[in-house]
Amino acid sequence: MGRKKSEQCRLAILDAARSVMEERGYLDMSIEEVACRAKAGKQTVYRHFGSKPRLALEAFVAKASRLELPDTGSLAGDLGSYLATLVEVMNSPHKRSMLGGLLAEIQGDSELGDAFRQGVIEAKRTALRTVFQRGIARGEVAPDADLEVLVDLVYGPVWYRMLISGGRLDPSFAETLADTVVLAARRAMEPVG
Amino acid sequence: MGRKKSEQCRLAILDAARSVMEERGYLDMSIEEVACRAKAGKQTVYRHFGSKPRLALEAFVAKASRLELPDTGSLAGDLGSYLATLVEVMNSPHKRSMLGGLLAEIQGDSELGDAFRQGVIEAKRTALRTVFQRGIARGEVAPDADLEVLVDLVYGPVWYRMLISGGRLDPSFAETLADTVVLAARRAMEPVG
Amino acid sequence: MGRKKSEQCRLAILDAARSVMEERGYLDMSIEEVACRAKAGKQTVYRHFGSKPRLALEAFVAKASRLELPDTGSLAGDLGSYLATLVEVMNSPHKRSMLGGLLAEIQGDSELGDAFRQGVIEAKRTALRTVFQRGIARGEVAPDADLEVLVDLVYGPVWYRMLISGGRLDPSFAETLADTVVLAARRAMEPVG
Amino acid sequence: MGRKKSEQCRLAILDAARSVMEERGYLDMSIEEVACRAKAGKQTVYRHFGSKPRLALEAFVAKASRLELPDTGSLAGDLGSYLATLVEVMNSPHKRSMLGGLLAEIQGDSELGDAFRQGVIEAKRTALRTVFQRGIARGEVAPDADLEVLVDLVYGPVWYRMLISGGRLDPSFAETLADTVVLAARRAMEPVG
DNA sequence: GACTAACCGAGACGGTACGTCCCGTCTTAAG
DNA sequence: CTTAAGACGGGACGTACCGTCTCGGTTAGTC
Missing domain, CATH: 1.10.357.10 (Tetracycline Repressor, domain 2)
Incomplete structure (x- = not known):
């Protein structure tokens, strides 16, 4: 049961991740900044992607x-x-x-x-x-x-x-x-x- | 004047760096652990190598x-x-x-x-x-x-x-x-x- | 319809709150754990009691x-x-x-x-x-x-x-x-x- | 060996703790804000006082x-x-x-x-x-x-x-x-x- | 041989980010 | 229409390391 994970939210995070990586590079991308830019809580990022490299991978594959x-x-x-x-x-x-x-x-x-x-x-x-x-x-x-x-x-x-x-x-x-x-x-x- | 940088100390740090990297991999190697294993102060590590990737590079080249x-x-x-x-x-x-x-x-x-x-x-x-x-x-x-x-x-x-x-x-x-x-x-x- | 269930549910929450407090003390009691033990949703807890100290107060007065x-x-x-x-x-x-x-x-x-x-x-x-x-x-x-x-x-x-x-x-x-x-x-x- | 814990720093933290508590009360005092006001790192607060209640106690006793x-x-x-x-x-x-x-x-x-x-x-x-x-x-x-x-x-x-x-x-x-x-x-x- | 400057270990310092927990709110599906 | 389940934005937690900065204590070269 429970509320469903929002696709919109997932996309906002991927977008944010992409833009942070383009600005700072992978190593200097922080989950905190990604969450902040996506106007999401850190927990939500972890719920959707689990870790920084997974997030980066998905952001990379997506584009x-x-x-x-x-x-x-x-x-x-x-x-x-x-x-x-x-x-x-x-x-x-x-x-x-x-x-x-x-x-x-x-x-x-x-x-x-x-x-x-x-x-x-x-x-x-x-x-x-x-x-x-x-x-x-x-x-x-x-x-x-x-x-x-x-x-x-x-x-x-x-x-x-x-x-x-x-x-x-x-x-x-x-x-x-x-x-x-x-x-x-x-x-x-x-x-x- | 003054004392010279100790070669022995430099080697101990390289050794420690190598062994940490072999155990934990590059990403999970911390300067602090390297210093600790080499029985050296963190400052000494920075004096000799300047940064983590430099240290890793030298450790790699050395061996x-x-x-x-x-x-x-x-x-x-x-x-x-x-x-x-x-x-x-x-x-x-x-x-x-x-x-x-x-x-x-x-x-x-x-x-x-x-x-x-x-x-x-x-x-x-x-x-x-x-x-x-x-x-x-x-x-x-x-x-x-x-x-x-x-x-x-x-x-x-x-x-x-x-x-x-x-x-x-x-x-x-x-x-x-x-x-x-x-x-x-x-x-x-x-x-x- | 479900008017009866409501009272029953309220009591289940009070019971759960009491038992959590006895195990962990007031400070370490979380609404989430109370809801979980009472098999209730968090929202239901808030609907009935509004806040943690209110809940604790009612649980205390009740017993x-x-x-x-x-x-x-x-x-x-x-x-x-x-x-x-x-x-x-x-x-x-x-x-x-x-x-x-x-x-x-x-x-x-x-x-x-x-x-x-x-x-x-x-x-x-x-x-x-x-x-x-x-x-x-x-x-x-x-x-x-x-x-x-x-x-x-x-x-x-x-x-x-x-x-x-x-x-x-x-x-x-x-x-x-x-x-x-x-x-x-x-x-x-x-x-x- | 090592550098000594700075008394000045300890006092700055106590001062900050006192002022935060007076503004927000004990429950709404966060270590983060105390550290920030004292211009100290959070770790330094923990190094000196170990926990929020200890800090509060010392701040209280001090004054x-x-x-x-x-x-x-x-x-x-x-x-x-x-x-x-x-x-x-x-x-x-x-x-x-x-x-x-x-x-x-x-x-x-x-x-x-x-x-x-x-x-x-x-x-x-x-x-x-x-x-x-x-x-x-x-x-x-x-x-x-x-x-x-x-x-x-x-x-x-x-x-x-x-x-x-x-x-x-x-x-x-x-x-x-x-x-x-x-x-x-x-x-x-x-x-x- | 005593001085003394540079080096050494240790570790405290101001920070940043981590990954987790819980808050109180909102959404969905089932009964 | 009310629940439970649980995702959401947010904020603080306590920890790990960062790279810098004192500390005493320990070497070497010069006087």
């Missing part, structure tokens, strides 16, 4: 721009188009701060980690897997290629530059990376040498 | 096993050997926690970020760059290849699996990744088609 | 053992008998806690204070006043005695020992106090000296 | 006007003078609120209760005991009188009026009470009847 899967007719076209968009989206200080903070929390909280990987990572991997499978059908990708590694080959360098090496995330990087992955995917078909 | 650069005579051999070791070293919960935490702090603190990239990232990249340059000399790598992207292609997937996707970091992954990068590096030499 | 006014034929007898019972009743940790808590609330809430004095204090004072008036009729009490002060002389020391000094509340105290008050009451009749 | 013990040469004079002053001092809303709140806390916290009785109550009782002993020496008080009850006879009615019955605390009450106690004390000497 995660759903990247559309391109279908240009060739692996090179698909990858080039997809990576161009991906790199542009990832090249944002807000995202860097939010994702950096979440990564810290994820290590050692496996429940949160699973939720993060399920909600944020896996969907994107599935999209790319489809792209490579279409490549196999077209004969552009070796049929025995390790799709997981190919997917890693795309996402790995992007996340690595964004969060770790601080390398440039520009169109030229997207292009070079796409080209290289295309070559790597194809080559597995041919005899080495 | 960072200096990976030796193999020279087997072939790119495939070098990469295979290097990646096998790298993947083994990275497959550690402690490292995950420390690095995740550092990443969170790095976003938005550019001074710290620079130190991290300088002390942890760049050295490793340089090593790999050398490997690829030897490959060029041997004719195993296209002379006009983008070395930075090739290096990203190695480190990106490893960090990505470690911190983000949670994918396996096992010898078979190392091998597949090494093989794929070797192919990608070589292919740039040949006409596409 | 207040109605002390019978003795009529032994002499002031000494009446007072001795009455004080013996009073002291016994007051010598209870539950009562101490409830009354201490109520006293705290009463200061600065004059409406509650009036209700408390009206419901708990005045009835007892009236009883004692009657005893002294019978004493005047019998010639045992000076006719010009200040009855209010005489009544204070009985209740004051009892409450004072119970709540403030922590002095013993035993039969011997009751006896000595009764004797002393009898003397004080009579003496006003006679010339000093 | 407790040390009533001087009169020595007029007669029991009637001593009691009249002492009670006149006592009643005047007790007739204060601040005191009512502070003492009411403390009484609530005292019930069920025997350590605090002991401190309260030791610091606030016992000193005053000792003073009065001395007065009565001088009365015995002068032949104004029965030598076998129960001094404890005589002392109760003075303080009881005063506290009772202040905190419980709400009766007037004016000079005429002080006078009547003093006279009555003098009579009660003397009478024990003489045969009843």
